[in-house]
Amino acid sequence: MGDGNSRGISGNNNNSNSNRPEWLQQYDLIGKIGEGTYGLVFLAKIKSNRSKSIAIKKFKQSKDGDGVSPTAIREIMLLREINHENVVKLVNVHINHVDMSLYLAFDYAEHDLYEIIRHHRDKVNQAINPYTVKALLWQLLNGLNYLHSNWIIHRDLKPSNILVMGEGEEQGVVKIADFGLARIYQAPLKPLSENGVVVTIWYRAPELLLGAKHYTSAVDMWAVGCIFAELLTLKPLFQGQEVKATPNPFQLDQLDKIFRVLGHPTQEKWPTLVNLPHWHSDLQHIQGHKYDSLGLYSVVHLSPKSPAYDLLSKMLEYDPRKRITAAQALEHEYFRLDPPPGRNALVPSQPGEKVVTYPTRPVDTTTDFEGTTSLQPSQPVSSGNAVSGSMAGPHVVPSRSGPRPVPMVGVPRMQPQGMAAYNLNSQAGMGGGMNPGNIPMPRGVGSQAHQQQQMRRKDSGMMPGYPPQQKSRRF
Numbered sequence: 001m002g003d004g005n006s007r008g009i010s011g012n013n014n015n016s017n018s019n020r021p022e023w024l025q026q027y028d029l030i031g032k033i034g035e036g037t038y039g040l041v042f043l044a045k046i047k048s049n050r051s052k053s054i055a056i057k058k059f060k061q062s063k064d065g066d067g068v069s070p071t072a073i074r075e076i077m078l079l080r081e082i083n084h085e086n087v088v089k090l091v092n093v094h095i096n097h098v099d100m101s102l103y104l105a106f107d108y109a110e111h112d113l114y115e116i117i118r119h120h121r122d123k124v125n126q127a128i129n130p131y132t133v134k135a136l137l138w139q140l141l142n143g144l145n146y147l148h149s150n151w152i153i154h155r156d157l158k159p160s161n162i163l164v165m166g167e168g169e170e171q172g173v174v175k176i177a178d179f180g181l182a183r184i185y186q187a188p189l190k191p192l193s194e195n196g197v198v199v200t201i202w203y204r205a206p207e208l209l210l211g212a213k214h215y216t217s218a219v220d221m222w223a224v225g226c227i228f229a230e231l232l233t234l235k236p237l238f239q240g241q242e243v244k245a246t247p248n249p250f251q252l253d254q255l256d257k258i259f260r261v262l263g264h265p266t267q268e269k270w271p272t273l274v275n276l277p278h279w280h281s282d283l284q285h286i287q288g289h290k291y292d293s294l295g296l297y298s299v300v301h302l303s304p305k306s307p308a309y310d311l312l313s314k315m316l317e318y319d320p321r322k323r324i325t326a327a328q329a330l331e332h333e334y335f336r337l338d339p340p341p342g343r344n345a346l347v348p349s350q351p352g353e354k355v356v357t358y359p360t361r362p363v364d365t366t367t368d369f370e371g372t373t374s375l376q377p378s379q380p381v382s383s384g385n386a387v388s389g390s391m392a393g394p395h396v397v398p399s400r401s402g403p404r405p406v407p408m409v410g411v412p413r414m415q416p417q418g419m420a421a422y423n424l425n426s427q428a429g430m431g432g433g434m435n436p437g438n439i440p441m442p443r444g445v446g447s448q449a450h451q452q453q454q455m456r457r458k459d460s461g462m463m464p465g466y467p468p469q470q471k472s473r474r475f
C-alpha cells in the first residue's frame with residue numbers, strides 16, 4: 001500500500017513531514033468523472049508515474065451516517081485478490097476513519113459501453129461494427145466467467161459498468177467494473193436511490209423483478225443479453241419506467257416491457273415461476289394479462305437462424321436454470337465464425353474500414369474529493385505539470401489553493417489470511433503533498449463536464465434521435 005501498510009488498507013498513517021494522510025499524497029486529483037448510486041468517481045494521477053491514471057471511487061455516507069463495517073472491509077479485501085485482464089483492478093483501499101468514508105482506487109479506463117453506444121447512436125449515427133460487438137461481448141463473458149468461477153456475482157451489470165481501455169498497451173480491452181460491490185452496499189452503506197438517485201432496472205433479470213430470494217450468476221447473464229442486444233441496436237432492449245412506490249423489487253413496467261418482447265412466461269417453460277413471491281401477489285397484471293410475443297429477433301433485427309440470435313435468446317431465457325452460463329457462451333458457435341473476437345475491440349475488422357474515435361471522458365474539475373467544493377479556475381501553471389492529452393482526457397484542471405487535509409484516525413486491524421498485499425510504494429512515490437491545482441485548465445470546462453455527467457445520470461434512454469433501425473444482418 002501507499003502507506004506501507006502491508007495489510008493492504010490505508011487509514012490515518014500520517015507522514016511525519018505533513019499532517020496530510022499519506023495516501024492522499026500519492027495522487028494528483030484531476031477532477032470528478034462520474035457519480036453513481038453510492039458515490040462519486042474521481043480521476044487522479046499517481047504522482048511518481050504521471051502516465052498512470054487511477055479512478056478513485058468515494059462512497060458517500062448514508063443519511064444515518066453509517067460507516068464501513070468490518071464485514072464490508074473483509075469483502076473489499078477479497079476483491080483485492082481478483083486479478084483478470086477483463087476485470088478492472090482494485091489497486092488501493094483507503095478509509096477516512098473520522099467519518100468512515102471509503103475510497104477505492106481502481107485502474108482507470110477511458111471508455112465505457114454507455115459512451116460507446118451513445119457515440120454510435122447520437123454522434124456518428126451508425127451501427128457498431130460486427131467485429132467490435134463480438135470482441136466486446138467475448139471479453140465481457142471472459143471476465144464474467146472468471147468472476148463467476150470465483151463465486152462473485154456482479155448483480156449490477158450495465159453499459160456504464162463495462163469499461164474499455166483507451167490508448168496504450170491495453171487499448172480496446174474490456175474491464176468489468178463495480179463487481180462484488182453489491183455485497184458491500186447491502187449494509188451498512190445504503191444506496192442513494194433512497195435519496196432520489198435513479199437506479200437502472202433495465203438490465204434486471206425477471207426472477208429478481210418477481211422477488212426471487214435466492215439468485216445465481218444467471219442474473220448477470222440476463223444483463224449480458226440485454227447489453228448484447230443494445231450493442232446491436234444502440235437502444236436499450238427493455239426500457240421500463242421505475243416506480244418508487246411499489247413493493248421492492250417488483251417493477252411491473254419493467255416486466256411488462258420484457259413480456260411484450262419475449263411473450264408471457266409459462267410454468268411449462270419455467271416451472272419454479274409459481275414459487276416467486278410477485279408471481280403470486282399480482283394475479284391481475286402478471287398472470288391475468290396474456291402477452292403475444294413481438295419476437296426478439298424482430299426487435300434486434302437478427303435472423304432467427306443466425307448464431308448471434310441463438311446466443312442472445314439463450315442469454316434471455318426466462319428460467320435462470322436453463323439460461324446459458326458465461327463458460328458455455330464462450331464456446332458458442334457465434335464466436336467461432338468470422339470475424340473472430342480479438343483483444344483490441346476498437347480496431348476495424350476489415351482493411352480500409354474507418355476507425356471510430358471515441359471521445360475521452362469529460363472531467364468535472366469543479367468538484368473535489370469532498371464532492372462539494374467549487375474550484376475556481378485560475379492561473380495556468382507550468383506546462384511541466386500539464387496532463388498529457390490522451391491520458392487526462394480532453395480537459396485539464398484549474399489551479400487551486402492547495403490540498404484539503406482529510407483528518408484520519410485509527411486504522412482497522414485487518415488480518416486477511418492469504419491476501420496479496422499490494423504495495424503501491426513500488427509504483428508511486430510518496431514525495432510532496434496532494435497538489436491538484438498544478439494542472440492548467442480552460443475556464444468553464446469543469447461545469448460543462450459536470451452538466452454532461454448529470455445528463456448521463458438522468459438519461460432515461462428515451463432520448464429522441466435514435467437512428468433508423470438497422471437492417472437485418474447475419475453474423
Ligand SMILES: Nc1ncnc2c1ncn2[C@@H]1O[C@H](COP(=O)(O)OP(=O)(O)OP(=O)(O)O)[C@@H](O)[C@H]1O
Pocket residue numbers: 033034035036037038039040041055057088106107108109110112156160161163177178198199200
Ligand atoms: N475504473 C474506472 N475508470 C474510468 N471510469 C470509471 C471507472 N469506474 C467507474 N467509472 C465511471 O464513473 C462513472 C460512475 O461510476 P459508478 O460505478 O459510480 O456509477 P454508475 O455505474 O454510473 O452507476 P451506479 O453506481 O448507480 O451503478 C461511470 O461513468 C463509470 O463508467
